[in-house]
Amino acid sequence: MHLLRFTFENHRSFRDEATLDLTRPTLKTLRPSKGTEWTDHIHHVDGIYGANASGKTNVLDALHYMLGVIGSSATSWLDEPQFPRAPFALIPEQMTAPATFELEFIYSGQRYDYRFATDSDGITEESLHVVSTRWKEVYSRNTDGRVKGLKGITRVARRELALSRAAQFNHASVTPIWEALMRGFDLYHVGDGEVNARIDRIARQLKERSLNLSALVTLAQIADTGITHVEVEEHAIPPRFAQLVAQMLAPASDDSQEQASDSSSDEVEDISNYIARNLLFRHGESSGRLRSSDESTGTMAWLALGTAVVNALRKGCVLVVDELGSSLHPQLSRLIIDWFDDPEVNTTGAQLIFTSHDMTLLDAGRGSRAKREQVWFVEKGSNGASELFNLDDFTLQKGSNIVKQYLEGQFGGVPYTAPSLIHNLLNRNTEEIR
Incomplete structure (x- = not known):
């Protein structure tokens, strides 16, 4: 699957409509021109930059939200006390105003446009269109x-x-599209929780042999981590401990002890079958092994993100990364970008969308207009509303130092700091000291 455009409105800090456009100006018709393919007309790497709290992450959050509605609105979301949504909260009227979300994408060689709108009660409109000779409606629904x-x-x-x-009904005409949207995106969030979850998944995949051990070692060696071998350590939960956990989870009642002995056998078996897995790493020729908790934060971050990168490049997915470069050396972030941009590596047309504070990555926009189109900025106005705009909106001379101009504030999207206020924090008066 390939993403052409993502448009949204009234979500978190974005009050007004914003569009992340991944198409190139060469795409002037509804289909690729003769002799070209869809991958010739899309960006394979787009970076979003901006100050802290400007709203960069909210662009990705809007996409995450849209995919969440698609995946769960007919299942787990129906159990929620209210319809989940996150409208712009600084203006009371926006809290009840509709929020809109739209994806234009390529699936199985065809161009689709899917959109829906929400309010506090649920879905107000929805439609799916496909290109034949022109846009054709597949289906639509209204507020009722x-x-x-x-x-x-x-x-x-x-x-x-x-x-x-x-x-849910396995409808023949649209279920493949639903599955493509669910499988076509991989959203990588910043933080230790995401890294730990990915490492746990790696351990499971290694044991299930759905992930090649030598591939993981190769990935570690690319980053010069010193790792030469990886293995998986497993620990099953002891039956007695599983029984104690099952009793703790059993519902309380007057005859809870009898229920714990009579009705918790299934729970005990389920918990006993749980296996804790941990990765063990060997460095060089030494026989000693290190647990993942003993490895550096950067090594674990690289393995967690690196496996997601390789998976996207193999399957042609859209990898969405919040804070690319977090816990990574800038050269590794640059390497990931280069892989997606290199057609000899990225043979599936996979796409990378990321946010970052790493100014060195801005050099990806230096040079031709096609490169500038891949750089986006987010800035928050005095009213608290975020705006998304493109580097190509600015007039640049050939060979412009984009990093320098950005840091000088020529493109916006930079924090306006007040460093002198530190004196207000450090020069405490006598009353405060007492």
Whole structure:
């Protein structure tokens, strides 16, 4: 799957409509020109830069939210007390105003446009279009949940998308599109929690042999980590401990002891089957092994993100990374960008969308207009609303020092600091000291 455009409005700090456009100006018609492919007309790397709290992450969060609605509105979200949403909160009227989300993408060689709008009660509108000779409606639904164009589905609940409900019914015409959207994106969040979850997944995949051990070692060697061998250590939970956990989880009642002995056998078995896995690393020729907790933060961050990168490049996915460069050396971040930009490496047309504070990565926008189009900025105005804009909106001379001009504030998207206020914090008066 390939992403052409993502448009959203009234989500978190974005009050007004914003569009992340990954198409090149060469795409002037609904289909690629003769002799070209879709991958010739899209960006494979787009970076988003801006000050802290400017709203960079909210661009990715809007995409995460849209995919969440698509994936869960007909299942787990129906159990929520209120329809989940995050409108612009600084203006009261925006809290009840509709929020819109739209994806234009390529799946199986065809161009689709999918959009929906939400309010506090659920879905207000939804539609899916596909290009044949021109845009053609596949289906649509209105605020009342009435669906037009999906055979066998004439109405859905106010809080669920027709696409999500159709996927639950395994509807032949749109379920493949739902699956493509669910599998076509990999969202990588910043933080130790994400790294730990990815490392746990790596350990499981190594044991299941769905991830090649030598491939993981090669990935570690690319970053010069010194790792020469990786293995998985497993520990099953002891039956007695599993029984104690099951008793703790059992519902409390007057005859809870009897229930714990009579009805918790299934829970005990489930917990006993849980296996804790840990990666063990060997460095050089030494026989000693280090646990993942003993390795550097940077090594674990590289393995966690690196496996996601390799998976995206193999499958042609859209990898979305918040704070690319977090815990990584700038050369490794640059290397990831180069892989996605290199057609000899990126043979599937995979795409990378990232946010970053690493100014060295801005040099990716130096040179031709095609390079400048891949650089985005986010700036928050005095009213608290974020704006997304492109480097190509500015007039630049050939060979412009983009990093220097950015730090000078010529493109916006930089923090306006007040360093002298530190004196207010350090020069405490006598009353405060007492």
